[in-house]
Amino acid sequence: xxxxxxxxxxxxxxxxxxxxxxxxxxxxxxxxxxxxxxxxxxxxxxxxxxxxxxxxxxxxxxxxxxxxxxxxxxxxxxxxxxxxxxxxxxxxxxxxxxxxxxxxxxxxxxxxxxxxxxxxxxxxxxxxxxxxxxxxxxxxxxxxxxxxxxxxxxxxxxxxxxxxxxxxxxxxxxxxxxxxxxxxxxxxxxxxxxxxxxxxxxxxxxxxxxxxxxxxxxxxxxxxxxxxxxxxxxxxxxxxxxxxxxx
Amino acid sequence: xxxxxxxxxxxxxxxxxxxxxxxxxxxxxxxxxxxxxxxxxxxxxxxxxxxxxxxxxxxxxxxxxxxxxxxxxxxxxxxxxxxxxxxxxxxxxxxxxxxxxxxxxxxxxxxxxxxxxxxxxxxxxxxxxxxxxxxxxxxxxxxxxxxxxxxxxxxxxxxxxxxxxxxxxxxxxxxxxxxxxxxxxxxxxxxxxxxxxxxxxxxxxxxxxxxxxxxxxxxxxxxxxxxxxxxxxxxxxxxxxxxxxxxxxxxxxxxxxxxxxxxxxxxxxxxxxxxxxxxxxxxxxxxxxxxxxxxxxxxxxxxxxxxxxxxxxxxxxxxxxxxxxxxxxxxxxxxxxxxxxxxxxxxxxxxxxxxxxxxxxxxxxxxxxxxxxxxxxxxxxxxxxxxxxxx
Numbered sequence: 001x002x003x004x005x006x007x008x009x010x011x012x013x014x015x016x017x018x019x020x021x022x023x024x025x026x027x028x029x030x031x032x033x034x035x036x037x038x039x040x041x042x043x044x045x046x047x048x049x050x051x052x053x054x055x056x057x058x059x060x061x062x063x064x065x066x067x068x069x070x071x072x073x074x075x076x077x078x079x080x081x082x083x084x085x086x087x088x089x090x091x092x093x094x095x096x097x098x099x100x101x102x103x104x105x106x107x108x109x110x111x112x113x114x115x116x117x118x119x120x121x122x123x124x125x126x127x128x129x130x131x132x133x134x135x136x137x138x139x140x141x142x143x144x145x146x147x148x149x150x151x152x153x154x155x156x157x158x159x160x161x162x163x164x165x166x167x168x169x170x171x172x173x174x175x176x177x178x179x180x181x182x183x184x185x186x187x188x189x190x191x192x193x194x195x196x197x198x199x200x201x202x203x204x205x206x207x208x209x210x211x212x213x214x215x216x217x218x219x220x221x222x223x224x225x226x227x228x229x230x231x232x233x234x235x236x237x238x239x240x241x242x243x244x245x246x247x
Numbered sequence: 248x249x250x251x252x253x254x255x256x257x258x259x260x261x262x263x264x265x266x267x268x269x270x271x272x273x274x275x276x277x278x279x280x281x282x283x284x285x286x287x288x289x290x291x292x293x294x295x296x297x298x299x300x301x302x303x304x305x306x307x308x309x310x311x312x313x314x315x316x317x318x319x320x321x322x323x324x325x326x327x328x329x330x331x332x333x334x335x336x337x338x339x340x341x342x343x344x345x346x347x348x349x350x351x352x353x354x355x356x357x358x359x360x361x362x363x364x365x366x367x368x369x370x371x372x373x374x375x376x377x378x379x380x381x382x383x384x385x386x387x388x389x390x391x392x393x394x395x396x397x398x399x400x401x402x403x404x405x406x407x408x409x410x411x412x413x414x415x416x417x418x419x420x421x422x423x424x425x426x427x428x429x430x431x432x433x434x435x436x437x438x439x440x441x442x443x444x445x446x447x448x449x450x451x452x453x454x455x456x457x458x459x460x461x462x463x464x465x466x467x468x469x470x471x472x473x474x475x476x477x478x479x480x481x482x483x484x485x486x487x488x489x490x491x492x493x494x495x496x497x498x499x500x501x502x503x504x505x506x507x508x509x510x511x512x513x514x515x516x517x518x519x520x521x522x523x524x525x526x527x528x529x530x531x532x533x534x535x536x537x538x539x540x541x542x543x544x545x546x547x548x549x550x551x552x553x554x555x556x557x558x559x560x561x562x563x564x565x566x567x568x569x570x571x572x573x574x575x576x577x578x579x580x581x582x583x584x585x586x587x588x589x590x591x592x593x594x595x596x597x598x599x600x601x602x603x604x605x606x607x608x609x610x611x612x613x614x615x616x617x618x619x620x621x622x623x624x625x626x627x628x629x630x631x632x633x634x635x636x637x638x
Contacts, residue, residue, distance in 0.1 A: 142341075143344055143345075145309075146344025147357075149333055149340070151329075151330045151331065151334035165346075
């Protein structure tokens, strides 16, 4: 344990050192002020790289997490006995605190993007897997019966009936997973990836900085959420008409 | 699918079929043999748990046969790839099983797409079927949830007919529909069937539906035993055993009326009074007539009404007698409906006309009640004597 911890210590030290550098003297003097527009306008470009990094990190992590969780859901779909172990395994992974997770990966993948992507992808598994399984389970029996009775093979039934009908729940899972990934991505500064967490932790006592870095992160989460909601509306138009028909 | 459109219906033959589920001591279907001629509706009926759905599902191999064989034409279903086999069978189920995420048109096009029809052919076929089930073309792009239950079930039937299958499987297709719409859908389907002549395997638990829909009825009892396989009329006249008798119900003589047309019974003759004829002649005819009233008809023998006592006091037969001819029945009316008409209008007699509206005879409540107690329909009193209540 201790050698690994020793490896981790400089990282934390780095964060505290960063804390003292940067900033803007006249604005920092007004500690009580919540937001300093002048400073924000002058210094906005320092958030561009963290913002783009975080965006990329979230996209990659959710894409990988989705690919794995979706594959797991398909594998366990026709092998029901796998569901409890898959749910259990992804559940256990979900409980690992993110700092501890980075720390655990340190001897294997070191610090950097790989570690960050692994951590974030793993956290999405539970939510995406559970929602996909639930979506597939909720496909009406008679739709499946009719599909099979009309001569669909298992594969045709899956892609033409079951998955389209499970889509709203799958996207609902993606929405939760993406929003939480955006939040956890800020912490990936501890894996030495320059996300919005970097400026955030650098000047933790400077409110304007907190508002910009935190605000950008929140906006990113909201933007992802709305985009996925829109995708759900477009991909499952029958859902809305169903609601209209049965008020 | 032939070049000229129609696929001919195929006969279906169950040969000593048994289904045993693993871990169950008694079979679900026990040595079932049925011959279903091409183009007939065979209804599988029986109490719940009798295995009627299992029997049907073995035909499309959604349930596998344990012993015996089922032939479609001369080909065993065992020799067919299950998916290909099912694409050649229409499949209609109780809750419609329509795909909620697909439009009406896409639902109907399911099997044509599976068997690889081109777009144009599929589109044309969907249009034909919408017309056949009486749904407006504008409904084609709606989702099933936007249709009424009756419309959904019609789309279910259209979807089953899409690739013109020689055989149709219908599992309680009208079971979830309210009674008024069910009756309408049943009639529609019978009209459709007269046109398309598919071999239909129809599952229901409702004996009235079975009698109405079936050319042949297979009554199954618990344990998957075939109790009787017969035409509806045979079933009502000669139940094979106590089970069938019970299942068919004590009112089976009345049920027989549903199978009969007015032309199937010997009608009475009423003295005819032509408009303008002298009433004295009519009076003479009334003595000893089967019907004690004279029916006024025009020169074409179209009934106009009944001659009343006051009408008879005039010299000649009037054009408009005091009482009209209602209810006016047709030779092709179903006997049960005719009886209902008689009872509803509270009259003893109803003139019956042929297809051209000319008088063919008179039906009375008495004729029907005589028929019900005649030996060929008489069953109830016999029951009451032989079997005590509560059995």
